[in-house]
């Protein structure tokens with residue numbers, strides 16, 4: 001089955017949970033118990049029926065009416081598997097939002113068509129983050145069309161305004177779909193209420209989105225997790241492939257060894273490729289730790305103490321931080337250079353501004369292994385004394 | 396119910412099990428002899444080239460089904476498991492909440508403390524219950540086994556470097572992404588031994604195994620795994636329906652989890 005992972009983004013209350021709930025209902029992907037439970041909670045809270053309650057399962061979420069953490073829901077439509085990832089839409093929880101967004105191939109951003117809702121700073125920020133996380137496809141669902149009598153003019157106004165913003169930040173693939181999540185219009189078939197709309201319904205748009213490409217790098221990189229015994233190291237192949245008798249170079253310490261045997265799962269194997277978790281018997285014996293990378297001499301992975309990057313912090317910060325790159329934490333010093341302003345332009349800045357994208361140089365205390373052509377070796381998370389600080393991508 | 400790609404699920408679980416062993420110096424796994432924790436052990440055998448490097452804990456209330464004890468002893472021998480039996484005493488009041496919630500958690504707390512485990516592998520799945528959709532692959536529990544679900548670490552880009560303070564422990568969830576049907580599919584494909592209680596006798600079988608007191612049977616004629624999978628394809632009810640706990644209050648599960656029961 002082809003899998004489609006869709007991250008839902010958008011300002012709180014624009015209808016993310018409602019959309020997932022309705023999608024589950026119209027594709028008959030929800031158990032009768034869960035549906036009954038959502039109905040009974042709706043009536044306990046004095047509401048007609050909130051489809052969103054199908055996925056928000058915490059007491060606090062129903063009472064406060066907002067999503068506090070990432071939730072996932074899956075459905076099957078005409079033999080296609082789609083997983084929705086719902087992320088919290090309010091500012092304090094942007095850390096959770098970033099996590100949720102990093103799971104998806106496609107981002108679906110919801111914008112309410114209501115006059116007092118519409119495109120907000122948060123809407124823009126969410127697509128900026130999706131861009132940093134390297135999500136390729138963007139679907140914009142203009143929601144609550146039922147509340148504006150399915151008006152074409154309002155839809156076009158939102159579409160044009162948002163398209164201008166997307167062009168500036170450089171999205172290449174995006175498409176706009178008018179829907180009513182609550183009334184379940186234009187979700188899995190074209191809606192008779194929106195005759196002026198010529199595109200596909202939402203689910204077809206999702207299924208037609210281009211599939212994300214995985215790293216094509218031919219360079220060998222294996223992230224190592226430790227030793228099984230003196231002679232055997234454990235790790236996951238990120239790129240390239242290995243064969244018995246190949247020579248390995250263990251970074252960052254530049255130790256050489258030869259592959260004597262490869263275990264894929266329980267069995268000895270002559271070869272192993274990208275995506276496989278391997279156990280490798282090497283000679284001479286080598287002790288490795290998390291954060292070490294196995295490669296080859298001619299792959300030329302970089303071991304560095306400083307690099308330039310784009311960063312997105314969730315608090316104002318400068319100076320000392322920690323970064324987690326390839327599973328290891330390093331003390332670092334971060335020196336911001338410039339800020340990307342809300343129109344996509346550059347502005348000099350010496351501080352990391354909360355919820356904005358900056359250019360910065362990161363200096364790490366210990367050497368780290370990086371490689372720009374391999375996503376896993378070119379991105380990092382940041383921490384300060386308060387905890388999660390944000391994300392970065394090496395440029 | 397949705398079937399997923401087994402080899403992708405398996406690779407992910409292997410990675411997580413190796414992360415657990417590499418990050419924590421004193422790891423143990425919970426084993427209930429049910430299908431999920433048994434499948435997890437089968438994956439662990441692959442992650443560590445046949446020899447599982449951590450002990451497995453059975454929380455034994457002394458009144459599990461005889462089939463379960465037989466199954467435990469058979470597999471312990473076959474897979475050379477380092478089995479720890481933690482005895483949990485049944486208290487008078489046997490309704491779901493006080494039985495499983497407090498007794499099993501108490502027994503678990505005791506053994507974790509005695510042995511100093513700082514990471515516990517638990518084979519829960521995200522599709523089991525609404526509240527589990529919030530779980531992380533590595534999830535911290537404080538010294539009272541409480542789960543602070545509102546304040547969890549972002550596990551962005553395989554960053555599982557949770558810091559564990561004295562007395563706290565990490566729950567590792569290698570099967571979090573699996574669905575019920577995937578576990579059966581894997582069990583079948585890998586020929587993993589199955590606790591016979593899952594198969595129908597006289598028109599009834601267990602779909603999920605708790606202890607004798609809080610698990611009840613479902614109507615079913617499924618006598619083997621393909622029949623169970625066929626049954627799941629058309630099922631619209633949830634897996635844990637046979638457990639008394641779920642019939643209590645809407646949110647009892649979140650309370651049990653907060654108490655440390657899995």
Ligand SMILES: Nc1nc2c(ncn2[C@@H]2O[C@H](COP(=O)(O)OP(=O)(O)O)[C@@H](O)[C@H]2O)c(=O)[nH]1
Nearest residue numbers: 012013014015016017018052144180181182183
């Ligand atoms: N009339 C109408 N109401 C909607 C629609 N979508 C969402 N809502 C309502 O908007 C409110 C917020 O929706 P919710 O899904 O909780 O927003 P979230 O914060 O983005 O998850 C709820 O009261 C929904 O019933 C829609 O298409 N039409």
